[in-house]
Amino acid sequence: MSPAPGTVDPLPESRAYNPGNMESLWPVIEPLLANVSKPARYIGGEMGARRPEHDGFQVAWLLVYPDTYEIGLPNQGLQILYEILNDRNDSLAERAYAPWIDMEQAMRENGVPLFSIENNFPASAFNVIAFNLSAELVYTNVLNLLDLGGVPLRSSDRAVSDPIVMAGGHCTYNPEPLAEFIDAFVIGDGEEVVGEINAVISSWLHSNSGDRDRRILREALAQIDGVYVPALYGSRYDGQRFMGTVPVGNAPPEVIKRTVADLGQWPLPRQQLVPLTEVVHDRLNVEVFRGCTRGCRFCQAGMITRPVRERPAQQIRDMVRDGLQRTGYDEVALTSLSTADLSGIESTVRDIIDDPTNGGRVSVSLPSLRVDAFTVATAAEIQKVRRTGLTFAPEGGTWRMRRVINKLIREEDLYGAVDAAFGQGWRRVKLYFLVGLPTERDEDILGIVELGRRCVEIGQRYHRSVTIVASVGGFVPKPHTPFQWCAQDSMEELQRKVALLRAASREVRGLTVRWHDPAATTVEGIVSRGDRRIGAVIEQVWRAGGTFQEWSEQFRLDLWLNAMESEGLSIDELVHRERGPEEALPWDHISAGLHRDFLWDDWQQALEGSGVADCRWTPCYDCGACTDQGIEHIVASSLPPAGGSQGTGQDLSSASKVPVRFTSAPDQASTFAV
Amino acid sequence: MTGSSAEMQLRIRYTKLGKIRFTSQRDVARLWERALRRSRLPVAWSKGFSPRPLLSFGLALPTGAESLGEYLDIELDSWDSPGREVAHDAIGILDPVTSAALSTFLSSLLPDGLSVQAVAPVPAGSGSLQHEVSSCTWELEVAGVTEVQVARQIDAVLRSSNVPVRRVRKGRMLEDDIRPAIRSLTLGADCGRDHRGTEGTVALSATVATKPRGVRPGELLEGLEADLVLVRARRTHQWIEHGDARWEPLSEAGELPGETGLHAQERAS
Numbered sequence: 041m042s043p044a045p046g047t048v049d050p051l052p053e054s055r056a057y058n059p060g061n062m063e064s065l066w067p068v069i070e071p072l073l074a075n076v077s078k079p080a081r082y083i084g085g086e087m088g089a090r091r092p093e094h095d096g097f098q099v100a101w102l103l104v105y106p107d108t109y110e111i112g113l114p115n116q117g118l119q120i121l122y123e124i125l126n127d128r129n130d131s132l133a134e135r136a137y138a139p140w141i142d143m144e145q146a147m148r149e150n151g152v153p154l155f156s157i158e159n160n161f162p163a164s165a166f167n168v169i170a171f172n173l174s175a176e177l178v179y180t181n182v183l184n185l186l187d188l189g190g191v192p193l194r195s196s197d198r199a200v201s202d203p204i205v206m207a208g209g210h211c212t213y214n215p216e217p218l219a220e221f222i223d224a225f226v227i228g229d230g231e232e233v234v235g236e237i238n239a240v241i242s243s244w245l246h247s248n249s250g251d252r253d254r255r256i257l258r259e260a261l262a263q264i265d266g267v268y269v270p271a272l273y274g275s276r277y278d279g280q281r282f283m284g285t286v287p288v289g290n291a292p293p294e295v296i297k298r299t300v301a302d303l304g305q306w307p308l309p310r311q312q313l314v315p316l317t318e319v320v321h322d323r324l325n326v327e328v329f330r331g332c333t334r335g336c337r338f339c340q341a342g343m344i345t346r347p348v349r350e351r352p353a354q355q356i357r358d359m360v361r362d363g364l365q366r367t368g369y370d371e372v373a374l375t376s377l378s379t380a381d382l383s384g385i386e387s388t389v390r391d392i393i394d395d396p397t398n399g400g401r402v403s404v405s406l407p408s409l410r411v412d413a414f415t416v417a418t419a420a421e422i423q424k425v426r427r428t429g430l431t432f433a434p435e436g437g438t439w440r441m442r443r444v445i446n447k448l449i450r451e452e453d454l455y456g457a458v459d460a461a462f463g464q465g466w467r468r469v470k471l472y473f474l475v476g477l478p479t480e481r482d483e484d485i486l487g488i489v490e491l492g493r494r495c496v497e498i499g500q501r502y503h504r505s506v507t508i509v510a511s512v513g514g515f516v517p518k519p520h521t522p523f524q525w526c527a528q529d530s531m532e533e534l535q536r537k538v539a540l541l542r543a544a545s546r547e548v549r550g551l552t553v554r555w556h557d558p559a560a561t562t563v564e565g566i567v568s569r570g571d572r573r574i575g576a577v578i579e580q581v582w583r584a585g586g587t588f589q590e591w592s593e594q595f596r597l598d599l600w601l602n603a604m605e606s607e608g609l610s611i612d613e614l615v616h617r618e619r620g621p622e623e624a625l626p627w628d629h630i631s632a633g634l635h636r637d638f639l640w641d642d643w644q645q646a647l648e649g650s651g652v653a654d655c656r657w658t659p660c661y662d663c664g665a666c667t668d669q670g671i672e673h674i675v676a677s678s679l680p681p682a683g684g685s686q687g688t689g690q691d692l693s694s695a696s697k698v699p700v701r702f703t704s705a706p707d708q709a710s711t712f713a714v
Numbered sequence: 715m716t717g718s719s720a721e722m723q724l725r726i727r728y729t730k731l732g733k734i735r736f737t738s739q740r741d742v743a744r745l746w747e748r749a750l751r752r753s754r755l756p757v758a759w760s761k762g763f764s765p766r767p768l769l770s771f772g773l774a775l776p777t778g779a780e781s782l783g784e785y786l787d788i789e790l791d792s793w794d795s796p797g798r799e800v801a802h803d804a805i806g807i808l809d810p811v812t813s814a815a816l817s818t819f820l821s822s823l824l825p826d827g828l829s830v831q832a833v834a835p836v837p838a839g840s841g842s843l844q845h846e847v848s849s850c851t852w853e854l855e856v857a858g859v860t861e862v863q864v865a866r867q868i869d870a871v872l873r874s875s876n877v878p879v880r881r882v883r884k885g886r887m888l889e890d891d892i893r894p895a896i897r898s899l900t901l902g903a904d905c906g907r908d909h910r911g912t913e914g915t916v917a918l919s920a921t922v923a924t925k926p927r928g929v930r931p932g933e934l935l936e937g938l939e940a941d942l943v944l945v946r947a948r949r950t951h952q953w954i955e956h957g958d959a960r961w962e963p964l965s966e967a968g969e970l971p972g973e974t975g976l977h978a979q980e981r982a983s
């Protein structure tokens with residue numbers, strides 16, 4: 041008898057756990073929870089959680105965040121797909137997170153596989169296992185979770201009855217390090233494409249068993265725009281040097297990202313998950329726009345999510361009001377890559393605070409503040425209930441450095457913002473910086489301390505004791521950015537710079553410097569721009585016990601160095617070497633919509649120290665994100681924030697070439713020819 | 715409670731049963747804060763730079779333990795606060811009917827496993843839960859031992875004058891004598907509730923003092939010196955004691971300590 045369509049075939053006997061009967065694993069999970077840390081991360085039960093019934097006809101997805109529950113639960117991308125898949129009638133979705141080390145050990149000792157937190161079904165009982173990839177250092181967890189789920193690690197080893205393993209999220213813009221382990225990657229926004237994928241998988245599962253071959257499925261998935269099936273591509277090398285990736289099967293030479301043209305059509309999540317236990321970002325989160333065109337050259341998120349698509353103001357208000365009422369949260373974060381740039385941000389937040397149905401005790405947090413006094417005044421107003429810390433991100437220590445990275449914040453802007461912050465009662469301000477940036481000199485490093493010192497002085501005019509925390513990350517060049525060609529600083533050089541910074545900052549009372557471990561920065565560099573050969577390195581690190589590499593107490597540099605060496609790969613070649621304009625890059629067959637010429641020219645301009653304005657309010661550079669994709673910015677206001685684009689006060693009179701669609705404020709719009 | 719302009723204090727009795735027992739005391743506090751915001755009851759807030767709603771929970775329940783009677787005191791502001799209609803309707807006059815309605819309403823705002831049994835206004839000047847509750851009763855299910863073995867160990871504990879257990883405090887190992895805290899220790903479930911024990915386990919019941927500090931179920935079992943596994947711990951009662959009389963802070967029927975009605979009062983054993 042052939043199995044009902046959509047169900048999984050009986051599993052080979054070698055599998056540790058046979059889920060054929062689809063019974064909840066709770067009876068074997070429960071006894072483990074008495075002896076593990078934070079057991080509430082394994083019980084689910086969130087408000088908004090679904091408990092789908094597996095009828096064997098719907099495609100069953102297990103959405104997996106490969107880090108702890110506390111980190112993964114708030115992930116909005118995963119929650120959006122969870123709703124879409126559960127609302128469709130041909131699919132259902134449950135969730136899983138990486139069990140912490142003590143729980144994983146208990147599970148392995150007792151033969152308990154990775155399980156969904158809703159029905160407590162084993163991972164192997166799902167048709168699709170889909171990972172959200174938000175950071176490179178979680179890749180060893182991906183392998184660990186597949187193994188814990190009883191799924192063969194390599195795509196090529198999976199049988200018809202094994203789950204289809206997929207991945208989405210920002211890291212898929214260089215999918216190559218995980219190419220051997222993932223059956224299909226989704227590049228870009230998932231809202232629309234997930235339904236198309238589900239339709240293909242559904243018809244494959246319902247097809248005659250003779251046609252139910254993974255090769256057939258791969259080719260069908262590869263025909264969907266924005267889906268990358270790595271098994272249909274091959275990479276070439278010349279010694280250490282990567283030479284290119286081309287299709288070896290029926291697949292397009294270039295996979296172009298998917299972009300949701302209008303965020304207003306996707307007011308999701310409608311039922312944000314409210315956990316029973318504490319998680320990061322434990323508040324209502326409402327995404328107010330997607331994309332960013334400030335053009336910071338180090339920022340992959342900004343480059344790959346263009347153009348800017350604002351959510352309509354009324355929809356934002358509705359989502360906030362409904363969300364607060366439904367959840368009981370007293371804090372809402374308006375999320376985006378740069379929320380202070382949202383058209384009409386002041387009136388939006390004022391409406392939220394003044395809305396009587398919100399109970400008068402709501403604070404609004406803007407995760408990313410623009411560096412100006414005006415923004416600080418807004419922050420003071422909206423955080424009457426509970427003040428969170430204030431954070432600014434100048435990123436570079438000198439004006440020259442900030443021109444190189446196109447973070448055009450003038451010192452006056454920063455001092456004005458900090459002055460306003462201390463004047464409004466804050467006593468502690470955090471500043472983000474990067475070290476290891478291209479063309480960086482020691483004076484740029486010392487500039488960080490100088491900025492910090494001046495900020496402390498400003499604070500002391502208001503309060504006897506103030507703290508400036510300078511949080512310093514090591515720069516990792518990312519794919520699809522103008523810096524994708526540049527050489528990353530060596531670990532020793534980063535360590536020298538951190539030492540320089542520490543020595544100089546010791547003289548300044550009130551300035552605290554925190555820095556990211558240069559060793560972790562180096563490993564992130566290996567994976568970020570790695571090609572397929574890095575897959576074997578990731579596997580070795582995992583086999584040697586290197587999971588949760590994002591967690592400093594678990595991070596093991598030695599495992600990575602050993603694995604690189606035993607695979608015969610050079611870190612100098614991969615990480616610390618500048619690339620030439622003609623050189624093949626491992627992600628060349630993946631397109632974020634950006635012209636390579638645009639990125640290269642921007643890289644050259646960076647080296648000359650010249651910045652560019654934000655194309656939301658100034659002429660289009662034809663980066664490709666809009667022009668090639670037939671989409672455009674959706675912003676409600678044609679006017680840049682006070683102080684001009686990027687605080688540089690550029691002349692905006694030539695805005696007519698910007699492909700902008702105005703969604704409201706018609707009288708303003710009429711002054712611009714669109 | 716101090717420094718508030720609250721006009722009224724409500725005491726809530728609720729259960730914590732099932733999967734949700736793996737949440738911590740802090741988690742439950744957060745769940746209550748969100749449920750109360752949704753309820754629109756005019757909860758009073760503390761003053762200052764970082765105001766908090768004025769909620770006070772009684773004796774902490776260890777993560778993993780269930781309870782048939784947890785308590786929460788809430789301070790309420792004047793009816794002029796937002797949401798007053800709901801509050802007024804629900805507790806304007808807290809007769810038994812509205813109390814039941816309010817219990818049902820609050821339960822509907824809480825996740826599965828937290829369920830409100832009774833609500834009652836507490837007279838001004840009542841002591842805090844933390845302060846008043848001085849003992850509690852546990853029902854424990856253990857595995858890996860026979861009933862006879864457990865009975866023998868219970869006997870040994872009750873006859874000895876000193877039951878030392880070790881615990882870590884501030885990174886140092888201390889030895890504590892828990893014998894003075896043990897009020898009673900018996901084989902079998904403590905009361906006639908419709909609770910079927912887990913198969914293959916032995917049930918025992920213990921009443922322990924909560925002052926100067928609470929004895930945790932794990933410590934009790936350590937005192938039994940048997941090689942057993944705790945399968946389930948359930949707090950069945952918390953007690954406010956006066957002389958040899960004891961009351962629950964709020965009975966399931968909604969009665970406060972000292973109120974008439976003999977069923978709210980039990981003779982201490």
Ligand code: SF4
Pocket residue numbers: 333346347655656659660661662663664665666667673698699
């Ligand atoms: S195509 Fe033009 S307007 Fe669109 S993001 Fe690129 S530079 Fe900006």
